[in-house]
Amino acid sequence: MRTIYLNGAYVPEIDGKVSVFDRGFLFADSVYEVVSVLGGKLVDFDGHVQRLARSLGELGIKGAPDAGSWLTICRELVARNAVEEGMIYWQVTRGAPTDRDFVFPPEGTTPTVLAFSQSRALADTPLAKRGIRVVTLPDLRWGRADIKTTQLLYASLMKNEAIARGVDDAWMERGGVVTEGTAQNAHIITHDGVLVTHPLNREILHGITRAAVLPLVAQTIEERAFSVAEAEQAAEAFVSSASGFVMPVVEINGKTIGDGTPGSATVQLRQAYIDWARRTAI
Known part of the structure; x- marks a missing residue:
């Protein structure tokens, strides 16, 4: 069973749970990236983390992990799931307020942060x-x-x-x-x-x-x-x-x-x- 990262913890994928009020679920109010893995290493990591920051900025979503934290998360998922070749998916939503509303939640609402691995052949297909x-x-x-x-x-x-x-x-x-x-x-x-x-x-x-x-x-x-x-x-x-x-x-x-x-x-x-x-x- 895969280990995923969710809101600061590494947990079995079956235990990954998100609020029904999460704005990623209700509004697609979220951004994501996918970084490839070759030989157990991350491909073009800097480019992906910079684009994630741009996407977050365009939507005004704050509080996501910084570049160093993302690198740690991705490497940890590669190690825990023994990913030799495949991808790491990252997603950040505006968070989970207490109810559904078109208006953004209050400043300081904690974003939902998710990452998981997918093992698959990339170079030879x-x-x-x-x-x-x-x-x-x-x-x-x-x-x-x-x-x-x-x-x-x-x-x-x-x-x-x-x-x-x-x-x-x-x-x-x-x-x-x-x-x-x-x-x-x-x-x-x-x-x-x-x-x-x-x-x-x-x-x-x-x-x-x-x-x-x-x-x-x-x-x-x-x-x-x-x-x-x-x-x-x-x-x-x-x-x-x-x-x-x-x-x-x-x-x-x-x-x-x-x-x-x-x-x-x-x-x-x-x-x-x-x-x-x-x-x-x-």
């Missing part, structure tokens, strides 16, 4: 070898996709819609322009060798893996919006995320990308990222 197939679906999320909140219902609906259509995942689009995947940043490589990725704004999550991957890219990079039609005609495509690293995309809306297998540039970039992650993990 069947999906990375064959690539994933995606469809594009409307992006109807709220206008602050740059804040990593637990308000993930729409993304979950789109993921399940994609699976119902017989593919692996969805890319969301607004006005014919791709924003991002359900839980990943989206990228294409054009036939003239340019890597195109959506610019950082409120329409997409500012991916920590994206930030680590781009300096490893051998191609010219253009941070600009790209259309669904441009994506369907790309030479290569991929997504980036903490759990998927660099994941090749081999089909978009039923249209084969390249020869239908992971493109060479994407494969090289995935390996470069994994090498970087192993070298820099703490």
Whole structure:
């Protein structure tokens, strides 16, 4: 049985209990991060803890652990659960007042702090070898996709819609322009060798893996919006995320990308990222 961290204590997962009045439960008034584990070490920890602090600041949630405390918590969960490869999930909610109310609880309300581990293969996976197939679906999320909140219902609906259509995942689009995947940043490589990725704004999550991957890219990079039609005609495509690293995309809306297998540039970039992650993990 896993050990989790909840509000200052390490407890068996079966004993992890949160108030029914917790605002994370009632309002999705909470933020989260997921940090990957390779070789028992944390990948890009500083990037994730900095983004968590930004998300907390954007929502005005106070009282969360500081960076040093998060590092201790994550390492302790890795050790207690013998995580060699996988992820540590962290979540902070605005807390559990005594009743439900749209108005924020009084200043000084203690936030709810949760973290748990998930062991799974990340570096060597069947999906990375064959690539994933995606469809594009409307992006109807709220206008602050740059804040990593637990308000993930729409993304979950789109993921399940994609699976119902017989593919692996969805890319969301607004006005014919791709924003991002359900839980990943989206990228294409054009036939003239340019890597195109959506610019950082409120329409997409500012991916920590994206930030680590781009300096490893051998191609010219253009941070600009790209259309669904441009994506369907790309030479290569991929997504980036903490759990998927660099994941090749081999089909978009039923249209084969390249020869239908992971493109060479994407494969090289995935390996470069994994090498970087192993070298820099703490």
